[in-house]
Each structure stands twice: as C-alpha cells, then as structure tokens.
Amino acid sequence: MVAGKTAICTVGHEGAGLTYRGYDIADLAAHACFEEVAHLLIHERLPDRQELEAYRNKLRAARTLPLKLIGVLEALPGSTHPMDVMRTACSVLGNLEPERDFSQQRDAADRLLGVLPSAVLYWQRFHGDGVRIDTDSGEDGTAAHFLHLLHERSQSDAHCRALDVSLTLYAEHEFNASTFTARVIAATLSDLHSAVTGAIGALRGPLHGGANEAAMELIDRFDSPADAEQGVRDMLSRKELVMGFGHRVYRESDPRNAFNKRMARQLAEEAGDMRLFEISEAIERLMWSEKRLFANADFYSASVYRYLGIPTHLFTPIFVCSRVTGWCAHVFEQRADNRLIRPRAEYTGPAAQPWVPLESRP
Amino acid sequence: MVAGKTAICTVGHEGAGLTYRGYDIADLAAHACFEEVAHLLIHERLPDRQELEAYRNKLRAARTLPLKLIGVLEALPGSTHPMDVMRTACSVLGNLEPERDFSQQRDAADRLLGVLPSAVLYWQRFHGDGVRIDTDSGEDGTAAHFLHLLHERSQSDAHCRALDVSLTLYAEHEFNASTFTARVIAATLSDLHSAVTGAIGALRGPLHGGANEAAMELIDRFDSPADAEQGVRDMLSRKELVMGFGHRVYRESDPRNAFNKRMARQLAEEAGDMRLFEISEAIERLMWSEKRLFANADFYSASVYRYLGIPTHLFTPIFVCSRVTGWCAHVFEQRADNRLIRPRAEYTGPAAQPWVPLESRP
Numbered sequence: 001m002v003a004g005k006t007a008i009c010t011v012g013h014e015g016a017g018l019t020y021r022g023y024d025i026a027d028l029a030a031h032a033c034f035e036e037v038a039h040l041l042i043h044e045r046l047p048d049r050q051e052l053e054a055y056r057n058k059l060r061a062a063r064t065l066p067l068k069l070i071g072v073l074e075a076l077p078g079s080t081h082p083m084d085v086m087r088t089a090c091s092v093l094g095n096l097e098p099e100r101d102f103s104q105q106r107d108a109a110d111r112l113l114g115v116l117p118s119a120v121l122y123w124q125r126f127h128g129d130g131v132r133i134d135t136d137s138g139e140d141g142t143a144a145h146f147l148h149l150l151h152e153r154s155q156s157d158a159h160c161r162a163l164d165v166s167l168t169l170y171a172e173h174e175f176n177a178s179t180f181t182a183r184v185i186a187a188t189l190s191d192l193h194s195a196v197t198g199a200i201g202a203l204r205g206p207l208h209g210g211a212n213e214a215a216m217e218l219i220d221r222f223d224s225p226a227d228a229e230q231g232v233r234d235m236l237s238r239k240e241l242v243m244g245f246g247h248r249v250y251r252e253s254d255p256r257n258a259f260n261k262r263m264a265r266q267l268a269e270e271a272g273d274m275r276l277f278e279i280s281e282a283i284e285r286l287m288w289s290e291k292r293l294f295a296n297a298d299f300y301s302a303s304v305y306r307y308l309g310i311p312t313h314l315f316t317p318i319f320v321c322s323r324v325t326g327w328c329a330h331v332f333e334q335r336a337d338n339r340l341i342r343p344r345a346e347y348t349g350p351a352a353q354p355w356v357p358l359e360s361r362p
Numbered sequence: 363m364v365a366g367k368t369a370i371c372t373v374g375h376e377g378a379g380l381t382y383r384g385y386d387i388a389d390l391a392a393h394a395c396f397e398e399v400a401h402l403l404i405h406e407r408l409p410d411r412q413e414l415e416a417y418r419n420k421l422r423a424a425r426t427l428p429l430k431l432i433g434v435l436e437a438l439p440g441s442t443h444p445m446d447v448m449r450t451a452c453s454v455l456g457n458l459e460p461e462r463d464f465s466q467q468r469d470a471a472d473r474l475l476g477v478l479p480s481a482v483l484y485w486q487r488f489h490g491d492g493v494r495i496d497t498d499s500g501e502d503g504t505a506a507h508f509l510h511l512l513h514e515r516s517q518s519d520a521h522c523r524a525l526d527v528s529l530t531l532y533a534e535h536e537f538n539a540s541t542f543t544a545r546v547i548a549a550t551l552s553d554l555h556s557a558v559t560g561a562i563g564a565l566r567g568p569l570h571g572g573a574n575e576a577a578m579e580l581i582d583r584f585d586s587p588a589d590a591e592q593g594v595r596d597m598l599s600r601k602e603l604v605m606g607f608g609h610r611v612y613r614e615s616d617p618r619n620a621f622n623k624r625m626a627r628q629l630a631e632e633a634g635d636m637r638l639f640e641i642s643e644a645i646e647r648l649m650w651s652e653k654r655l656f657a658n659a660d661f662y663s664a665s666v667y668r669y670l671g672i673p674t675h676l677f678t679p680i681f682v683c684s685r686v687t688g689w690c691a692h693v694f695e696q697r698a699d700n701r702l703i704r705p706r707a708e709y710t711g712p713a714a715q716p717w718v719p720l721e722s723r724p
Binding site for chain 1: 364369370442537566610
C-alpha cells in the first residue's frame with residue numbers, strides 16, 4: 001500500500017539499501033556524526049563546519065529540563081515502562097512549551113532532540129539510583145551525553161562513537177509504523193508534540209521498536225554458541241517467533257546490520273569478552289541456514305548496547321532519541337503539502353439490524 | 363484508499379448513512395443512552411437492563427482520579443490546550459495503571475471512559491475557578507456527570523439528554539484520522555493507552571476534532587442572520603475555508619446533522635434565545651445554495667454545546683469523552699487479527715548523492 005510521497009528516505013530501492021535525502025547510509029555511518037544527520041533530516045541539508053558547531057551548541061542548550069517536567073518524572077512510578085515515560089515526557093513538554101503555530105517548528109524539533117534523552121535518563125537515575133542528576137552534561141554529542149548521564153562520567157571515544165553510529169542508523173526509515181503514525185496525526189494539522197507522542201506510542205510495540213529488547217532477551221537465554229544453536233532450533237520447531245530477523249520491506253539483507261555487527265565485534269574484542277558476540281553470530285548463522293532470514297538492524301544493536309553498559313529497558317528509548325529526527329522531518333514534509341489521511345475500511349460486520357428496546361433484549 | 367477491514371461501523375453505505383455494529387444511528391440517537399452505545403462498541407453488544415445497570419455502576423466507579431494524576435493536572439499550566447491536557451492525562455494513566463497484557467483490555471477501556479471526563483474537568487475547574495472538585499458526582503450517565511462537574515450541580519434532564527445524544531452521535535466513525543492513528547499504533551502490539559494518547563493527538567487537529575470549535579468561532583463572529591449571510595459570502599469570495607461543512611466520506615448529507623439541528627432548535631426555544639440558532643441556519647442555507655455543501659456533525663453541535671453552557675475550548679475534549687469508545691473498539695478489533703500497518707511511500711527526493719566531507723561543503 002503506497003500511502004504518500006516522501007523526499008526524505010529510500011528503503012530497499014535497487015542499488016541503494018537505505019538513503020537519507022540521497023546520502024547512502026554507508027557514507028553517513030562511516031563519516032557523519034549524529035548531529036550532522038539530525039541537521040540533514042530536520043534542517044534539510046548537511047551543515048558546514050560553522051553551522052555544525054552552532055547546531056551542537058543549540059542542542060546542548062536544549063538539554064535542560066523544565067522544572068515542571070522534572071516534577072512529573074519524579075512523580076511517575078519507577079516501575080513504569082520507560083517508553084511510557086518518554087510518551088508522557090513528550091506530551092508534558094507540549095503542555096509547557098506548546099507549538100503555537102508552525103513557524104517555529106524546527107526549534108520545537110531541536111528542543112525535543114535535547115529534552116528526550118535528558119528526560120528518560122533523569123527518570124532512570126532518580127528511580128534507579130535515587131539521585132537527582134544535572135542533565136547539562138557538557139558533552140558535545142547526543143551519544144556522549146546519553147552515556148555520561150547514564151554512567152555519571154564521560155565514556156571512551158570508542159563507546160561514544162559506537163552509540164553515535166547507532167543513532168545515525170536508527171534516525172530515519174521512510175513510512176515505518178511510528179513515522180506513519182506521526183504523519184497521520186500531523187495531517188489533521190495537529191501540533192508537533194502530538195505527532196511525536198503518538199509515534200513514541202507506536203514505536204513502543206514489540207513488532208516495531210521493541211524488537212531490539214526482545215533480541216537481547218533471546219540472546220541472554222543462552223550460555224554458549226552451541227546452546228544458542230540448539231535453543232533456537234527448538235524454538236523454530238515449536239514455530240516460535242525469533243525476534244531481530246527479517247524485515248517487512250528489505251528482502252535480501254538489512255543494510256544497517258553490517259555496521260552493527262562490526263561494532264559489536266569491536267566492542268567485544270575491546271572488552272575481552274566474545275561470548276555475547278559469538279552467541280549472536282551462532283543465532284544469525286542458524287536463522288540464515290534454516291529460514292533464509294537475515295539479521296535486521298535490531299539484532300546486533302542489542303549486543304552493541306549491552307557492551308556499552310546500557311540496561312535492556314533503555315534500548316527502545318535510545319531508538320526514540322534517534323528517530324525523533326526522522327519523525328519531525330516527516331511531520332514538516334506532511335505539513336508542507338498537506339491532505340488529511342483518512343482511509344476507508346472494507347465492512348465485514350452485521351447487516352442492518354432492527355432496533356431492539358432494552359426490555360426486549362434476550 | 364482501503365486500509366483494512368472493520369465490523370464496527372459503516373459510513374455512507376447505500377441506504378444507511380451511519381451504523382454502529384449494524385444499528386442505525388437514527389435508532390441509537392432516538393432510543394439508546396450513551397452507556398448502551400459504549401457497551402455496544404466496547405463489549406460488542408447491546409446490554410440487557412441488568413447488564414446496563416451493572417455497566418453504569420462500573421463506569422461510575424471508574425471516575426475517581428488517581429492522586430498522582432491529580433498532581434499532574436494541577437502542575438500543568440492553566441493556559442495549556444485542553445486537548446493537550448487530555449493527551450497527557452491518558453498517557454499518565456498508562457504510567458499509573460499500565461495495561462500489562464491484553465487480557466484486561468476492556469476494563470482498561472472502561473477506566474478511560476470514566477477517567478477522561480473527570481480529568482479534563484478537574485483541570486478546568488482547578489485552573490479556571492481555583493477549586494479542587496470531587497469527581498465522584500454520583501450522576502448516573504456520562505453526560506449528566508460531565509455537566510454536573512462543569513456547572514457544580516445537576517443539570518435539567520433536557521440538557522443531560524442533549525449531551526447524551528451528542529456523545530452517541532460522536533462515538534464512532536470508521537477509519538477517521540484519529541481512529542486510524544489508534545489502529546496503526548495498536549498494530550505494533552503497543553498498549554491501549556499509547557493508542558488512545560495518539561488518537562487524542564490526532565483529534566486535536568483543526569481538520570478533525572477541532573472543527574466544532576472552529577464552527578463556534580465562526581458563528582460567534584456574527585450578530586444576526588443577515589450579518590452572517592453577508593460575512594460568509596465575503597469569506598467565500600476570499601476563498602476562505604468555512605468550517606463545519608462537507609465531509610471527506612459523505613457526499614449528500616451528514617446523517618448526524620438532523621439530530622444536532624433539532625436539538626439546537628429545542629434548546630434555543632427552551633432558552634428563549636433563537637439568535638445563535640438562526641445565525642447557524644442562515645449560514646447553513648447559504649453554504650448549500652452557494653457551494654452545495656451540507657452542514658456536518660460539527661456545525662450544529664457547536665450551538666448545542668453553547669446552549670448547554672459549555673465553554674468552546676471544551677468542545678473537542680467532549681469529542682474525546684465520546685470517541686474513546688470507538689477508538690477502543692477498533693484497537694480490540696485490530697488486535698484480534700493483527701498485521702503491522704507499514705505502508706510504502708513514493709520517493710520524490712534527490713537521486714543518490716556522493717558524500718561531501720565537512721570541510722568541502724559549500
């Protein structure tokens with residue numbers, strides 16, 4: 001079903017697995033930092049050096065949380081789903097700093113890019129560690145900022161770069177379910193925060209953003225490659241779903257997987273602990289030989305995040321911190337040439353029924 | 363674009379303008395109360411007398427707000443958009459009372475049906491009148507409850523019945539933008555609160571639920587039928603959009619309009635003040651003679667709500683209090699036979715671009 005037009009992204013077109021505004025994901029992952037990618041998506045072109053510096057400064061300043069949002073984050077239970085925390089944080093930001101018209105939409109997007117990592121990590125550290133953190137980490141990049149808030153100090157360049165590349169890989173993916181949600185909401189001419197809040201709610205689902213967490217849970221079940229091979233074989237024979245494989249659009253492979261796999265290997269070598277990587281590789285091999293299903297972007301990103309010391313329940317929130325760039329780009333594109341998205345349904349229900357008064361109902 | 367199947371509703375099918383599970387909207391508006399309609403949508407059939415009594419009791423008990431939600435409502439600015447309040451309230455309810463799996467989905471829906479009117483009116487009365495209201499009004503029906511909380515006392519049967527019919531008319535409408543949003547979110551297997559939060563964000567837009575507020579603002583501009591006729595004529599000559607007319611699906615008329623119009627007339631007569639009704643009628647006549655556009659559900663419901671003493675900014679929140687029944691019914695239907703909603707896009711962007719290093723950018 002083709003639901004609209006976009007100039008932002010291609011997925012699975014011939015000769016180019018994934019492009020953002022015409023740039024191949026391989027170039028972006030190899031050469032760009034996430035802030036360049038965010039600028040490309042939200043501000044529609046790659047920044048020059050001076051613009052990139054100014055953009056980093058702008059995003060750094062956008063990380064401070066409004067006091068009332070901090071109050072809400074502290075009031076939410078520590079046991080709530082972190083994606084629900086992000087959904088509420090985005091909605092509350094829209095209460096506190098509403099988008100009054102569309103003329104400042106890109107500023108509102110940059111503010112979200114700054115606030116979302118701060119919000120989820122403030123909540124995590126408050127309820128997990130009982131501390132009230134200062135969300136102004138002083139770090140230059142979003143990835144370094146995220147890891148700093150999580151681990152309370154700056155992390156190695158290699159670790160920051162791994163998360164930075166992951167943010168680039170997850171930033172945009174055409175009309176996936178969360179982005180399409182954002183566009184359907186935006187097409188009623190609602191505000192940016194409504195569109196992003198809805199998108200977070202869609203990404204939360206296990207068939208969408210929740211997949212990298214499910215992949216981690218799968219990998220965690222096994223102690224060795226042999227154990228994993230046997231375990232997944234058993235799952236397949238029971239016709240259980242193995243998360244992190246195949247894709248609704250890609251047919252041959254997921255162009256993001258090679259980057260995630262290489263990073264997972266490097267981080268494993270650096271850590272001197274290959275176990276997780278080798279288990280993952282055993283599962284990947286088996287899924288290919290048995291089902292001809294390839295690892296998608298979610299599969300090795302689970303290992304990457306684990307090697308970075310990120311708890312599993314924060315995997316999907318990281319996806320939000322990245323994909324918010326793509327969501328906003330699609331909202332702006334929808335607004336620029338808008339038509340209400342109002343599909344029809346095929347009716348499969350009962351034929352017209354005569355009215356039955358309350359007293360006469362069986 | 364046909365985006366799926368539904369057994370819940372027909373819109374604009376031949377011989378039946380609007381049906382909920384096979385029942386004609388004319389029968390429902392004439393004979394049913396809103397709680398019967400909610401039961402029909404959420405619990406899939408009309409209740410008998412005993413079931414209806416039990417259902418009313420359940421909904422009455424569901425009106426109590428969690429203390430932490432009250433804290434959030436008080437912390438939100440009084441100047442925020444009331445639809446943003448409802449969006450946040452729904453999201454926060456999902457934090458406090460999460461849907462852990464789908465087995466209790468209908469209880470979660472009934473809870474939303476109870477909480478949403480209480481939440482928006484608590485916020486309204488706290489920030490508007492500086493009072494902390496008890497949201498347990500003791501009223502039997504949702505309409506009477508809403509008016510009681512708003513006006514601090516029970517309202518006349520005629521007024522309660524008018525709002526009750528309005529809730530029935532707005533309860534369900536196939537794959538409109540907010541319902542489709544809810545289904546796209548639900549199709550990732552996300553939770554009910556995410557789906558409804560997203561739907562509220564979509565309904566907020568002026569091209570969707572915001573239309574009855576826009577109709578009221580239009581009607582309010584004029585002092586007399588003659589004034590209105592001239593004013594709308596001028597708008598048409600300037601090619602301005604006149605809200606409350608025409609429909610994306612209906613071609614000849616909106617079957618809900620006759621009920622709204624009749625109620626508006628009755629309430630005007632009862633109030634001894636025909637001005638608003640006569641202005642509305644003048645606009646309706648002109649839009650038909652000049653543009654062959656008919657009044658849709660939003661047009662006369664504006665006058666109905668005004669005669670009930672409801673401030674304009676609460677019009678779209680009332681739509682939420684009603685449509686949440688349809689949204690939930692569609693979420694359950696989506697879950698029962700789920701497939702991820704992931705459309706494709708036609709690419710209109712730049713061709714593949716070679717990478718340009720930061721230093722070389724123009």
